[in-house]
Amino acid sequence: MHPKDLIEEKFRLNPFQKEGxxxxxxxxxQDLLFYLPSRYGDKAxxxxxxxxxxxxxxxxxxxxxxxKISKSFRGGVPMAEMVIEDxxxxxxxIWFHQPYMAKKVPEGKFAKLTGQxxxxxxxxxxxxxxxxxxxxxxxxxxxxxxxxNTIHQTPVYPETRGxxxxxxQHAIDKLLKNKIHESIEDIIPDTILxxxxxxxLQTALVWIHTPQKDSDAIAARKxxxxxxxxxxxxxxxxxxxxxxxxxxxxxxxxxxxxxNFTERFxxxxxxxxxxxxxxxTNNFRESKPMTRxxxxxxGSGKTAVAATAxxxxxxxSPYGKDxxxxxxxxxxxxxxxxNQHFESFIKYFKHTGISVGLITGSGCKKFPxxxxxxxxxxxxxxxxxxxxxxxxxxxLIGTHSLIQKTVKFKHLGLVIxxxxxxxxxxxxxxxxxxxxDFIEGKKLPVxxxxxxxxxxxxxTLALTIYGDLDLTLLDEMPVGRKPIITxxxxxxxxxxxxxxxKEEIKNSRQAYIICPRIDEPDPDKELALNTKSVKAEAKRLxxxxxxxxxxxxxxxxxxxxxxxxxxxxxxLGKINILVATSVVEVGVNVPNATLIIIEGGERFGLSQLHQxxxxxxxxxxxxxxxxxxxxxxxKTWNRLRAIKTAKNGFELAEMDLSLRGFGELCGGKQWxxxxxxxxxxxxxxxxxxxxxxxxDIIDNDPEMKRYPELREKTKGKKLETHxx
Numbered sequence: 001m002h003p004k005d006l007i008e009e010k011f012r013l014n015p016f017q018k019e020g021x022x023x024x025x026x027x028x029x030q031d032l033l034f035y036l037p038s039r040y041g042d043k044a045x046x047x048x049x050x051x052x053x054x055x056x057x058x059x060x061x062x063x064x065x066x067x068k069i070s071k072s073f074r075g076g077v078p079m080a081e082m083v084i085e086d087x088x089x090x091x092x093x094i095w096f097h098q099p100y101m102a103k104k105v106p107e108g109k110f111a112k113l114t115g116q117x118x119x120x121x122x123x124x125x126x127x128x129x130x131x132x133x134x135x136x137x138x139x140x141x142x143x144x145x146x147x148x149n150t151i152h153q154t155p156v157y158p159e160t161r162g163x164x165x166x167x168x169q170h171a172i173d174k175l176l177k178n179k180i181h182e183s184i185e186d187i188i189p190d191t192i193l194x195x196x197x198x199x200x201l202q203t204a205l206v207w208i209h210t211p212q213k214d215s216d217a218i219a220a221r222k223x224x225x226x227x228x229x230x231x232x233x234x235x236x237x238x239x240x241x242x243x244x245x246x247x248x249x250x251x252x253x254x255x256x257x258x259x260n261f262t263e264r265f266x267x268x269x270x271x272x273x274x275x276x277x278x279x280x281t282n283n284f285r286e287s288k289p290m291t292r293x294x295x296x297x298x299g300s301g302k303t304a305v306a307a308t309a310x311x312x313x314x315x316x317s318p319y320g321k322d323x324x325x326x327x328x329x330x331x332x333x334x335x336x337x338x339n340q341h342f343e344s345f346i347k348y349f350k351h352t353g354i355s356v357g358l359i360t361g362s363g364c365k366k367f368p369x370x371x372x373x374x375x376x377x378x379x380x381x382x383x384x385x386x387x388x389x390x391x392x393x394x395x396l397i398g399t400h401s402l403i404q405k406t407v408k409f410k411h412l413g414l415v416i417x418x419x420x421x422x423x424x425x426x427x428x429x430x431x432x433x434x435x436x437d438f439i440e441g442k443k444l445p446v447x448x449x450x451x452x453x454x455x456x457x458x459x460t461l462a463l464t465i466y467g468d469l470d471l472t473l474l475d476e477m478p479v480g481r482k483p484i485i486t487x488x489x490x491x492x493x494x495x496x497x498x499x500x501x502k503e504e505i506k507n508s509r510q511a512y513i514i515c516p517r518i519d520e521p522d523p524d525k526e527l528a529l530n531t532k533s534v535k536a537e538a539k540r541l542x543x544x545x546x547x548x549x550x551x552x553x554x555x556x557x558x559x560x561x562x563x564x565x566x567x568x569x570x571x572l573g574k575i576n577i578l579v580a581t582s583v584v585e586v587g588v589n590v591p592n593a594t595l596i597i598i599e600g601g602e603r604f605g606l607s608q609l610h611q612x613x614x615x616x617x618x619x620x621x622x623x624x625x626x627x628x629x630x631x632x633x634x635k636t637w638n639r640l641r642a643i644k645t646a647k648n649g650f651e652l653a654e655m656d657l658s659l660r661g662f663g664e665l666c667g668g669k670q671w672x673x674x675x676x677x678x679x680x681x682x683x684x685x686x687x688x689x690x691x692x693x694x695x696d697i698i699d700n701d702p703e704m705k706r707y708p709e710l711r712e713k714t715k716g717k718k719l720e721t722h723x724x
Contacts, residue, residue, distance in 0.1 A: 016162030228677035233694035236467030296474030298614025326413030456649030
């Protein structure tokens with residue numbers, strides 16, 4: 001056996017197992033060895049069915065008497081049922097949300113169940129146990145993995161249809177016995193392993209799959225956690241080194257001019273905004289390109305900082321010239337947000353005479369209009385692209401349309417990316433590289449890069465996923481902003497909430513009502529999300545509750561023009577209540593909207609709830625957020641209470657990390673980091689250690705010539721960072 005051998009060549013697999021392994025991304029034996037357990041089960045004792053006790057973890061074996069697929073009485077959850085029997089009695093197994101388990105072992109065959117025993121008047125049962133087909137009950141009892149009646153520290157692996165945790169356990173045990181792990185090279189240098197008391201790869205693989213004691217598993221997880229963050233840091237710091245090796249525009253900002261510019265905002269910048277502006281302008285004075293992440297809570301004023309940075313850039317002449325302007329590209333994830341930024345920048349720059357352009361999939365706009373210096377005008381795409389290419393439009397705002405090949409800048413000095421996490425690394429770099437490489441044999445400067453996010457994340461996670469960016473925090477809200485009054489409510493309190501909406505509308509305010517889905521669920525579809533929909537809820541509210549109010553809907557299936565029309569009407573106060581999906585999550589700015597209801601709060605991640613709540617934090621009026629939840633579980637209510645008690649997004653991020661380790665706000669799936677890698681995110685010392693070691697290697701050996709295994713491992717590696 002060799003680590004690169006295909007699994008299907010060394011194991012006899014049925015079609016379900018082949019499909020399951022493909023779904024898990026496991027192709028060769030090395031993949032299998034690196035498929036790590038998510039947890040460890042307690043000691044499990046093999047018993048006859050009549051010997052089991054209520055609440056204990058046990059293994060029972062017997063003949064399958066019956067199987068069936070049904071739906072639960074409450075909620076209609078699809079489930080599988082199986083009854084097995086040995087010489088001493090019967091036991092029922094139930095699997096919720098896994099109807100396929102009923103077909104895994106046919107009636108008349110023998111099965112082994114591992115799980116927690118439940119004994120009631122109706123009999124013995126197990127819920128969601130591990131299931132394995134065996135040759136016979138006798139073989140199961142006398143010639144199994146459980147010989148000696150107990151196992152210690154049972155590894156439990158993430159499963160999928162066709163591939164059970166028990167199958168994975170057997171397969172990996174076989175590989176370890178054949179010493180496959182001993183022929184895999186350790187990519188972490190010995191000096192680092194020794195320095196941080198980490199086990200070697202060979203030892204760690206044995207300890208994590210077959211730990212003899214708790215400390216073995218802990219040490220192995222620590223090693224793999226460190227390794228994942230270490231590799232991410234290497235990739236990120238190498239990207240940064242490569243980008244900073246380019247020359248950039250050295251910009252001597254005029255502090256007096258910047259002060260005059262910000263004084264026109266109509267509000268006093270917070271000390272956090274002033275500090276952020278200073279950090280950015282200090283970067284502009286250097287010869288290397290800025291790579292900075294501006295992280296600020298909802299409503300903390302990131303757009304004003306971006307406008308100030310833009311003002312500094314466009315007041316600078318292009319490379320080798322003493323006239324004209326450098327250009328700024330500002331990319332937003334949605335057309336609604338791009339249009340909003342376009343309107344905001346018109347207010348910021350209308351006194352300067354500077355042209356501002358907008359490009360989206362729906363069309364193009366330019367400010368000022370030739371016929372009216374106070375208004376924008378719609379223009380053709382070809383005309384806008386011509387003016388951008390010859391430098392006549394210094395500021396171009398847009399969506400993904402900005403990174404199309406047809407969009408060319410003459411002198412791009414700054415790239416601003418709003419809601420950074422919604423764009424991939426490649427998209428960010430494609431926009432940052434929108435300039436010619438050489439003119440007259442000289443390498444042209446690359447633009448400075450300012451990324452922004454309104455999704456506060458823990459410092460450890462930020463240091464990891466944005467390792468190629470300097471961090472700036474806007475941790476202060478504008479003067480006069482009142483904290484949102486947030487309440488987690490049950491359906492029985494619905495009438496009180498509707499009464500509050502009527503009061504707000506009577507006071508000339510507006511409201512959002514957020515639903516998890518657009519249309520009503522298909523009753524014939526299994527696992528359909530049974531919760532409120534935008535279309536049905538808007539009709540019900542208009543008919544039964546708010547007959548005198550103007551109610552409209554907004555969702556992702558509407559055309560951009562339809563969305564823009566609705567948002568314009570809502571912004572102008574012509575709509576009292578906007579019923580929408582989470583399409584309004586990012587950047588929608590209607591200061592007069594002071595109340596938001598979120599239906600099915602348990603269906604949204606913490607980051608979404610926080611962002612949605614931020615829609616009503618746009619003025620100095622008192623704002624209210626009501627989150628309805630159909631769930632009654634303690635886990636859900638603890639999570640939702642974090643939304644209520646956290647003073648700001650940063651505190652919420654830390655609470656989420658401590659509550660659940662890694663969750664909706666910063667879950668591994670959202671960031672492309674494995675569960676074991678997320679273990680490191682809870683430990684700032686480990687993240688900093690991995691970062692320091694990676695920095696030392698990249699500073700002294702950027703091509704990693706002395707570390708061929710590391711170079712190969714990080715070659716072409718990209719970290720996906722998104723919430724979608």
